Amino acid sequence: MRSLDEIQFWSRIMKEHSLFLKLGFRCEDTQLIQEANGFYALFEQIEARSHAFSPATDPEQIRKFNTEVFTAATHIWAFKRKILGLILSCKLPGGNNFPLLVDHVSREANYFRSRLVELNQGCLEPLPDAIIDENVFFLKIMADHAKFISHLLDPSERKLVEQAREFSHDFDQLLWQALDLSSMRPQSQTPPLLSQFLDQNKVSVTSLRDFKKTARDLIEACRIKSIIHPLLADHVYREAERFLTLIEMFEQCLTGSAAPNPSFRY
Structure with a gap:
């Protein structure tokens, strides 16, 4: 049933990406807006359908559904890369989608389909x-989030902007450490090193998660100045929660308190 959990989580993420991209387009980008609306409806439908399955469902039905969702994820990935190309070739001047944000959401679509x-x-x-590959992926995602938050907060929110920048620096460092550990494979894949790797990341992700939760609550209460959509604030919070859950699962596997790779099963 693991694939259904992935679909339920990531289809909602893909749906919200469609909304965020649409909000960043210019009024005259009617074709792109229409495409974004189409993807929003598609992943909303996929998310709803995923909840209709149960542990008793024939695995073959789930495999067929996964294949269908893979196709949808591939299409939205291609849409995002098309947008990135338009932005980088200066064909969408005046839009509000950062190139890094578009690359970010395309990486998540590629992760989902993979x-x-x-x-x-x-x-x-x-x-x-x-352990290494999932952390490399999510550490980059968390570093990006911190950068987006620092740029979307109003510049007058100096303290929060500075906190976001500090998180950006912290996660950039953690990402480089993860890449170093990756390049040292397989010799680096000892339980003590992997355990320390997870412990260090968990502390930083927990702090960032808590910061995101505070920012989300303040934005929802209209207590801080920003151009961050309340749904975006909740979106990045949920992704941090997802990363923490993954780290905790890996810790359990390393200590033998859980079956090997419990997250990688149907």
């Missing part, structure tokens, strides 16, 4: 590789 392929085919990484 996970579906792994789960459908059963081509799953060994635990040490999964």
